[in-house]
Amino acid sequence: MAEGGHSVPLVDPTSADGVFSLMWLVIALPAAGAAVLLIGGALAPRAFASFGHLLGTLMPIGSFALSLAMFLQLQGRDEADRQVVQHLWTFIRVGELDAGFDLLYDPLTALFLLLITGVGSLIHVYSIGYMEHDPRRVRFFGYLNLFVAAMLVLIMSENYIGLFLGWEGVGLASYLLIGFWQHKHSAAAAAKKAFVINRVGDMGLSTAIMLAFVTFGSVSFTTISAGAGEAGEKTMTAMGLLLLLGACGKSAQVPLQAWLLDAMEGPTPVSALIHAATMVTAGVYLVVRSNFVFDYAPNAQTVVVIVATVTLLWGAVIGCAKDDIKKALAGSTMSQIGYMMLGAGLGPAGYAFAIFHLLTHGFFKANMFLGAGSVMHGMDDDVDMRHYGALRKAMPITFITFAMGYLAIIGFPGFSGFWSKDKIIETALAENWIVGVCALLGAGVTGFYMTRLMIMTFFGEKRWEKDVHPHESPSVMTFPLIVLAALSVVSGVLLLGGWIEHWLEPVTGVPDHHEPPIPALAVTGLAVLVVAAGVALAVALVARRPVPREAPTEVSFATRAARADIYGDAFNDQVIVEPGRALTTGLVRMDRSVVDGTFRAGVVLVGGIGALTRRAQNGYVRSYALSVLGGVLLVVLALLAVNLA
Amino acid sequence: MDSVTPFIVLSSILFTIGAIGVLTRRNAIVVFMCVELMLNACNLALVAFAHQYGNLDGQIAAFFVMVVAAAEVVVGLAIIMTIFRTRRSASVDDASLLKY
Amino acid sequence: MIAFWVLAPIMVLAALSILFVRKAVHAAMLLAVVMISLAVLYLVLEAPFLFAVQIIVYTGAIMMLFLFVLMLVGVDASDSVIETIRGQRILAMVGGLALGLTLVLGLAQISLGSVVGLGSVNEGGNIQAIANVLFSKYVFAFEVTSALLITAAMGAMVLAHRERLTPRKTQAVRAAERVAAYAESGEHLGPLPAPGVYARHNAVGTPALLPDGSVAEDSVSRVLAARGSVRRTIPRDVDELQRAIDHGPGSGVPASQDSPDGRSTSTGRAPGASTGPDTGSTPEGGE
DSSP: OOOSSSOOOOOOOEEOOGGGGGHHHHHHHHHHHHHIIIIIHHHOHHHHHHHHHHHHHHHHHHHHHHHHHHHHHHHTSOGGGOOEEEEEEEEEEETTEEEEEEEEEOHHHHHHHHHHHHHHHHHHHHHHHHTTTOTTHHHHHHHHHHHHHHHHHHHHBSBHHHHHHHHHHHHHHHHHHHTSSTTSHHHHHHHHHHHHHHHHHHHHHHHHHHHHHHHHSOOBHHHHHHHGGGSOHHHHHHHHHHHHHHHHHHHTOTTSOHHHHHGGGSOHHHHHIIIIISGGGHHHHHHHHTHHHHTTOHHHHHHHHHHHHHHHHHHHHHHHHOOBHHHHHHHHHHHHHHHHHHHHHTTHHHHHHHHHHHHHHHHHHHHHHHHHHHHHHHTTTOOBGGGOOOHHHHOHHHHHHHHHHHHHHHTOTTSHHHHHHHHHHHHHHHHOHHHHHHHHHHHHHHHHHHHHHHHHHHSSOOOOOTTOOOOOOOHHHHHHHHHHHHHHHHGGGGGGGGHHHHHHHHHHOOOOOOOOSSOHHHHHHHHHHHHHHHHHHHIIIIISSOOOSSOOSSOOHHHHHHHTGGGHHHHHIIIIIHHHHHHHHHHHHHIIIIIHHHHHHHHHHHHHHHHHHGGGOOSOHHHHHHHHHHHHHHHHHHHHHHHHO | OOSSHHHHHHHHHHHHHHHHHHHHOOBHHHHHHHHHHHHHHHHHHHHHHHHHHTOTHHHHHHHHHHHHHHHHHHHHHHHHHHHHHHHSOOBTTTOOOSOO | OHHHHHHHHHHHHHHHHHHHOSSHHHHHHHHHHHHHHHHHHHHHTTOHHHHHHIIIIIIIIIHHHHHHHHHHHGGGGOOOOOOOSTTHHHHHHHHHHHHHHHHHHHHHTOOOOSOOOSTTGGGGOHHHHHHHHHTTTTHHHHHHHHHHHHHHHHHHHHHHOOOOOSOOOOHHHHHHHHHHHHHHHOOOOSOOOOTTTTSSOOSTTSOEEOTTSOEEGGGSOHHHHHHTOSOOOHHHHHHHHHHHHHHHHHHTOOHHHHHHHHHHHHHHHHHHHHTSTTSSOSOSOOO
């Protein structure tokens, strides 16, 4: 979808100085926190239990302060001078491969840093309250710090090797945190599932890195972006598709989407931080960061758009049918990341809006996940929305902040989601009307499932379980909710005067402007109408009728499919797991019978020969003497034969 | 018959008889005697060849064989005594525990 | 050569007999015959020094050593000629005969040429000639031989040595043990009775008689008992003696004549009695 007219910006950073020379500290703080908490927490659990969570929270706050300082510094710089690199040390030098541990700070990294450290800090604060009664809270904060450090490595690295290091680091942290309550079998299984599916994506990413090294002799963004134009479209398409595979795994895009819903087994702050706001958007970051690859590979971009469109509808449909509040939100996350991917796939015109939606989504989705956590906190960790209802009185702050997030995600005019989603739909319609209509439809479905979630949770009748007394969460948990709710409302200001597009221009390039088929205002009006229709449908279907406490089983095919994640798991089981298992079983059987059999037969043969010949060892020295005599006889005969021949 | 061949043949016969004795007798002392018989048969051959070739080396060799035989008898008989002391038997077949 | 043709059959016969005699002592005797014959053959082959050494060392020292060990091992070593390993005897015969035949036939193929003889070499005396070779050409081997002999002597000492595991018992301890044994099992306190006491013979094979005329088993060596060399005719002797005493006053023979009479009768009968059916019936190889 890229047009040949515009120029792809180069990564051409200058050396770090001033406050930028402290760039490494942004990563080092949470990394040190993770090391201290994980090692110290194991050595002196009692001492760390008293202050470990505070230490763990201070680290990302420190990183956030640094990020803010760097952001302000960068803003003051000349536009052409907004890329800074810091060389820390030589990471890998083997043969031609020379990868330094280099950190890159540019406008894209700046925004990500603020999002990760800012939202991360808020979620750390929230976790102090949420995990208060967990005996392994220090370890939890150690893992959270580890995640933040890895995520920062991912977005700050100047080359693909460092990016891959962070990529695997967040994968590890995600695995550890999904399975944090490892005593639950479902949590352990979900962690394993996330890990395994991510390996498929990682295979794509690592192959892409190898391809980049083979093609350009380097893995540095600087070198690759400089040489991307000469590498040929086929290579770029292959690399783009491989990068997309990696992005699909990490960002839960179809066909590697199956792990995200199970990942909700982790503690809710984890779902908010890793599986809503930051880690799952790493795929979007990867596509936007690799814009110099995708801009030369229009076919790969088309595939990105197709994947994104399918995913945004897929996730939205799943979100409609789930009764588990976290899984409904997870479906919504899938869908929203689909929007971002769609934006990223649209090329320079959409990169900025993808990142913009990523930021606003990071705020409102984190807000809603934390709100859901707050609800669960009050409902004794029950996640079934059919057991909720009428909670707006019981937990007013949670309700109001959640409502802000709700209005943001459905795109209520004026709220952040309205601006960001609208821009993506608008760009999509301008590029391809089918994709645009799908995105528009997705917005309507979003309105439907989010309204359903709101009504089932906060309105209607009380359907609470016995002995459940909903109560508002402590202020340490509501404070992050309020901050995030405020951000959900106002973060649309980033679009004022096209600021974010302009800010990201050094990274994403200047898009060509071409007139949309219908005026932008009409698109906006259309989108609002579609969303309103979705909301009205939800009100008509959910609010007007009593919600049964048990999910009805006599439902349409579409509902059943959506409840089963549109048969994603079933597909995986049938197409990959079962044949794989059959293959493994067959191989094991063959190994047992043929390979082991050969060896066992040899062993039996040798053993049999031994059993026969050892009879000669009867312990009688005279028998041995007899064999010596036989030997003498043979030697004498041989001598005679030689001498007399 | 100006040759030592009859001596050599006698030596072979004595050697064979000694070997058969080693294989068939069970009393360790008699087995030992048969070994001595074999050694003596060898000595006879050595001395006979010394006579045949007019060279004293054969006699020297026989002399050394005697010395070695003496040493061997001393140690061998001591071993037999030790075995007898613990097993109350001088039969070579009784010491047959080291087997499959 | 006459000596050879006389001695060779004797040696082969004696050697073959070693294979078949039951008693180890007989085997030793037969081996001595072979060795002495060999010594004579050495003389025939112009080796007077080896002749002497063969007689002195082999027949004199080594065979003595064998006999000493036989004495120590005793009657328990008496050899049964029943073969226990299946097929051993036949295989040994076959293998041995095959070896012997091969050697003899092989030697028959070789013509050694005329005998040089040691006449010139032994001109200054055989012993001097051997000494010349032994202490020049073979001096190193000779010295090594001394090391071998010392090692063998040490080995024999180590093998024969028995480590004392408990402290030596003092006479007081022994006495206390004997009294304790007497108290527990009624074991005889005093020394064992000597053989021949209260008997008509004082040979070691004649058991002592207890006051009631029965045999004191303790008075003869166990080895003699196991070998069947113990006089077992004591009761009959006692009866005979009784009769002699009864007849003595009746025949009017003076008591002074009784003693030579009795000795003459006993000496006349003792050989008959010792070879009679009552002797040698004890089983051999008590172990």
